[in-house]
Amino acid sequence: MTEEIEPLLAQPLQIAPSWNAYQAACPTRLMLNRIADKWTVLVLGLLESETKRFSTLQREIGGISQKMLTQTLRGLERDGLIARMVYPEVPPRVEYTITPLGQTLAGLLGALRGWSEAHMDEVLQAQSAYDKAEQGALKPEAANGVRRVRF
Amino acid sequence: MTEEIEPLLAQPLQIAPSWNAYQAACPTRLMLNRIADKWTVLVLGLLESETKRFSTLQREIGGISQKMLTQTLRGLERDGLIARMVYPEVPPRVEYTITPLGQTLAGLLGALRGWSEAHMDEVLQAQSAYDKAEQGALKPEAANGVRRVRF
DNA sequence: CCGTATCCAATGGGATACTG
DNA sequence: CAGTATCCCATTGGATACGG
Numbered sequence: 116m117t118e119e120i121e122p123l124l125a126q127p128l129q130i131a132p133s134w135n136a137y138q139a140a141c142p143t144r145l146m147l148n149r150i151a152d153k154w155t156v157l158v159l160g161l162l163e164s165e166t167k168r169f170s171t172l173q174r175e176i177g178g179i180s181q182k183m184l185t186q187t188l189r190g191l192e193r194d195g196l197i198a199r200m201v202y203p204e205v206p207p208r209v210e211y212t213i214t215p216l217g218q219t220l221a222g223l224l225g226a227l228r229g230w231s232e233a234h235m236d237e238v239l240q241a242q243s244a245y246d247k248a249e250q251g252a253l254k255p256e257a258a259n260g261v262r263r264v265r266f
Numbered sequence: 267m268t269e270e271i272e273p274l275l276a277q278p279l280q281i282a283p284s285w286n287a288y289q290a291a292c293p294t295r296l297m298l299n300r301i302a303d304k305w306t307v308l309v310l311g312l313l314e315s316e317t318k319r320f321s322t323l324q325r326e327i328g329g330i331s332q333k334m335l336t337q338t339l340r341g342l343e344r345d346g347l348i349a350r351m352v353y354p355e356v357p358p359r360v361e362y363t364i365t366p367l368g369q370t371l372a373g374l375l376g377a378l379r380g381w382s383e384a385h386m387d388e389v390l391q392a393q394s395a396y397d398k399a400e401q402g403a404l405k406p407e408a409a410n411g412v413r414r415v416r417f
Numbered sequence: 418c419c420g421t422a423t424c425c426a427a428t429g430g431g432a433t434a435c436t437g
Numbered sequence: 438c439a440g441t442a443t444c445c446c447a448t449t450g451g452a453t454a455c456g457g
Contacts, residue, residue, distance in 0.1 A: 142386035143379040144308070151302030153450075157295070169419055180451055185420060195392025206418045207457085216388055223374075223381055228294040230374055235293035237367055241346025304430075320439055331431055336440060357438045358437085 149194060154179055154187045156224055159213065162197055163221040166212040196220060300345060305330055305338045307375055310364065313348055314372040317363040347371060 150156060154176070161167065161175055173184050188211060191197040196217035202208040213221060301307060305327070312318065312326055324335050339362060342348040347368035353359045364372060 142382040145386065146378070146382040146389070147302070147307055148304075151298070153299075156298055180453095181420070182422090182452090183450060186450090193393050193396040194389045195396075196389075201419095204418095207420090209419060216385060216392075219385070220381060223378055226377065227297070227374055230371060231293040231297040234367060234370070235296065238297070238345045238347075241367075242344050245344040245346075331433095332440070333432090333442090334430060337430090352439095355438095358440090360439060 149190065150224075152187070154183055155191065158184070158187050159191060159196060159217060159221050160224060160228070162211055162213040163218065163225070166210050168208060168210050172211070191217070300341065301375075303338070305334055306342065309335070309338050310342060310347060310368060310372050311375060311379070313362055313364040314369065314376070317361050319359060319361050323362065342368070 157176060158172060161172060167175075169184065169188075172188075173179060173181070176184070179187075188197065188199070192199050192211075195214060198212045198214055200210045200212065202210070308327060309323060312323060318326075320335070320339075323339075324330060324332070327335070330338075339348065339350070343350050343362075346365060349363045349365055351361045351363065353361070
């Protein structure tokens, strides 16, 4: 748990080594680091419409392990984006609900989903074009001037 | 010399095994997996306002390695979100520009930045509240009820 | 049913050295 | 200046087994 951080105490308030203040203080970076894992956005999206229990989430997502679902839910709960309710029954029942704060974020992520669906074909097309150009680059023919300028 | 081929960016959207069709076909998942790394969003944000060259980006970001900046720029270029221009000068000059497609995405990410800045304090507050409750759970004092039952 | 604990493979990403 | 090529470690996340 408590590692050796003694040597760091001698230093004058450096947040992260070799990082400037801009990044460390940037809330966007912090939030992105929280959202940008494999399952968080998906779970939040599923809870946006209605309250669900653990097993339901696991079934609807499909392919997530118990460990990761628990971990993801804990993270969202810690950030105040969802709420966890335990009903002392037998067998136990646990429900997860999105909070008002979580709703506002889910709305934004919905917009991102809309963008993805609207522009996915363009991205895929750009990818195949890029890969095709890479293939051609292996054959040094007209490698002059400004290469691969594409809009 | 290169024993193992580097399939890094050259792969055409591979689908992970043991995933159901819902996830694999979901464009949002695909885009999130592309955006959700350590530097992509930051780089796109810096290029939103103006064209910049490699060294400028590295300096302004601060803390990113050459390898990761190159990798990030390649990924964005492959997706058609930025364009790369090489000017055959001595010393060589390379500039990166955001594309119209990239602009639309950058706008959304700007909204996400706005959310982060607006709600960061709420999230931090929720976190400390959660952590505080965790501490209390170590001392089992009745605390029975519907909420937060830790074992 | 809802977790927690442990092990382990895959990936991400930094440091460094070298090239055109 | 703008990369490429290696090495290597820290983190992520899946599989499995166990517990309230």
